[in-house]
Amino acid sequence: MLEDVAPFAPATFLRQQVEAHPEAPMLLAGDDQRTWAEFASRAAQVAQALRAEGVGPGDRVAFVDRNGLPHFETLFGCALLGAVHVAVNWRLAPGEVGAVLADAQARVVVADPGAGGVGGRLLPDQLAATGARRLVLLGPLPEGSAPDVPVVGYEAWLADRPAEDPGHQPALAEPAIQLYTSGTTGQPKGVVLSQANLATAMATARRVFGIRADTVSLVAMPLFHIGGIGWALAAMSQGGTSVVLRDVDPGVVLDLVERHRVTETFVVPAVLMALLAHPRIQDADLSSLRTVFYGASPIAEDVLVRCLDRFGCGFAQLYGMTETTGAITMLAPEDHDPSGPRRHLLRSAGRPLPGVELRVVDPADGRLLPPGQVGEVQTRSPFTMLGYFRKPEETAATIDPEGWLRTGDAGSLDEEGYLFLHDRIKDMIVSGGENVYPAEVENVLLGHPQVADAAVIGVPDDRWGETVKAVVVPAPGAPPADELAPALLAYCRERLAHYKCPTSVDLVPSLPRNPTGKVLKRVLREPYWQGHERRIR
Incomplete structure (x- = not known):
């Protein structure tokens, strides 16, 4: 199975898409647009700049900023070199950002000093704990700041670098990206996802989600979240076009759908609620939409029914987590039938994706529970992370020796294999x-x-x-x-x-x-x- 997904590793599919249609649009972000060839050149320059800093395969490179082209340029630059891209939540408080950067041990940090918690004079102190060799700025440092590491602007850093692909050929078992858990229950942990994890997810996007070369994908989720970067990579892996939203604004979302004829997107229920409440929702032209994917938090049945009525397209719920490279179940569009005899499925998270095993166990003794009984949801699949970065005990507590991952979610399975989530076990x-x-x-x-x-x-x-x-x-x-x-x-x-x-x-x-x-x-x-x-x- 791994051989089948190998072409969908990020470095591999970037090279393939550039070869297939170099002048086709790949990315749109605000007023900026990149063709596949233009983007690949920039990513190669990033790779060369990283290599000049001594970064090699397996080294961590941290990125701290909102959604935008530099995020993707850095991610693919790492992929072409074999380095591990670490996306940091720019909304964290300064101390939290520092803790993540210290944990990641990044050799290079690419950051906008004005983004969220990174602002002010705290940035040099945060970097001192990471051992970073270079700070690459996407914006100006606050006046009076004096970092202990060499500082350079992003464009100046790339200016003299050749646009030459260093040619790293990724092994499927090697780490690709590192995302940090939200930290809602404690200190964030670095989730290490492999090339195989990403490649399998990208192959699934083609086979199950219907993502294809004519997809115009709206990327509305933050890229430090698997629902953001995973979704973005899905369209790219198939040669589609991605429209990147820097910050979520319901009016802007509606405008981008109309202007770029968006075909698919992934959003959280809170965004759907905001769209329903926006004055323009009644007359917005949403006819280009084929499927709206949603997930990452619970949705009220009433909100979902109203969305189905107004949007006039297919809806599909995805359930998963960072540790599973995103989605492991899907409630397909055909299961969204509010007027039919199976309306109760609107409360379901769907059935397992191909290659995914699910079971529900008693959280107290691990006993397998029959259909209908609520317990902890556990999963085993090719989507399961390599582990938590430098945290073997936490990894062992989450993934057992047989490969079953404890999700921490309370749920039940019905006789047909549909998963019904009840809540987090801790809640x-x-x-x-x-x-x-x-x-x-x-x-x-x-x-x-x-x-x-x-x-x-x-x-x-x-x-x-x-x-x-x-x-x-x-x-x-x-x-x-x-x-x-x-x-x-x-x-x-x-x-x-x-x-x-x-x-x-x-x-x-x-x-x-x-x-x-x-x-x-x-x-x-x-x-x-x-x-x-x-x-x-």
């Missing part, structure tokens, strides 16, 4: 001995017309150990808290078993989310659990 609420999965309660709350967003958490309770609390963002025009909160409690009691129902409701202007749209429930829980024995995870 499960145990109230009076009963297990409550917040996603189920949140889905009910989001069906209320006066709720714009909602999260459910467990809070301390003297009688039950913990009880269910709803944290709700009211919709525009909703009544005041003293009217809305009791109305929502009554609404839930009509639709859920009593033990699952919230016992209190907090109204907030917005929910804390990470860049991929996942609610930071640890942040929501923390104020309530201070002074209590339960660890805030």
Whole structure:
């Protein structure tokens, strides 16, 4: 099977696409456009610049900035040289960025000093801990900064480099990219993905997702996330065109779909909700769309039905994680039928992709559970990461000797093999001995017309150990808290078993989310659990 996917390793498919259609458009980002030949020349210059810094196969090169052409130039420059590209979340706080850079031990750091947490005078201190040989700037350093490592501007760094491909031929077992987990439950970990991981994912995009040479892909997710870079590489691997969005703005998304006749995209449910709420959604021309892929966080059934009605194209849900190189299951477009007898599948994450094994086990004793019973979802496939960078104990705790990866997600499989996710195991609420999965309660709350967003958490309770609390963002025009909160409690009691129902409701202007749209429930829980024995995870 690995021989079949070998052509889809990034360096390999870049060379193939340049040979096949050098003048075809590859990338569009703002006002910038690159053909395959133009892009390959720039990537080769990056590779040569890295080699001049002493970077070789297996060395780490960190990148810190928003979505844009330099991200791809650096990634493919690493691929042509055999180096490992490390994408860093530019939205992290300065100390968090420093921790990631130190963990990655990058030889070269390419960064915009003004991007998120990298700003200010902290950048030199962060770099000092990495052992980096060179800081390549995508923007000016703040006045007065004096890094301890040599500094050069990005364009000056590339100016005299020959556009010559160094010719590294990737082995499928070698590392290709390193992405960091979101850190919502602790310190971020570097997930090392191999050439084989990426190549298998790219081959799957062709065989299962319908990505092909005429694809015009909108890249809306951040490129430090597997849903961003994995999705971007999917269209590139087939010779398609990628339209890169620097920052998500629903109006800009609609404009780009119309202007470039976008055929496929991948977005998180929060973006779908923002698009539905945008004034232009009613008259936007979305006729070019073939399939909208969505995932990375739960979606309310009501939101999905409204999207199906308005967008008029196929929808496909993808479920996966960084450690599985993205998607391992898909709910296909034909399973999105809100008016048919299988409407319940709208709550499913779909069935395993080819080559993926899934099982559900009791998290306490590892016992295999039958269809319908909720436990921890585990998976085994060619998509599974090599491991966490320099963390063998954490890797061993996540992947067992037989190759089964613990996802940390609570779910169940039905008789047909459809996966139904209930929540993260760590987010499960145990109230009076009963297990409550917040996603189920949140889905009910989001069906209320006066709720714009909602999260459910467990809070301390003297009688039950913990009880269910709803944290709700009211919709525009909703009544005041003293009217809305009791109305929502009554609404839930009509639709859920009593033990699952919230016992209190907090109204907030917005929910804390990470860049991929996942609610930071640890942040929501923390104020309530201070002074209590339960660890805030």
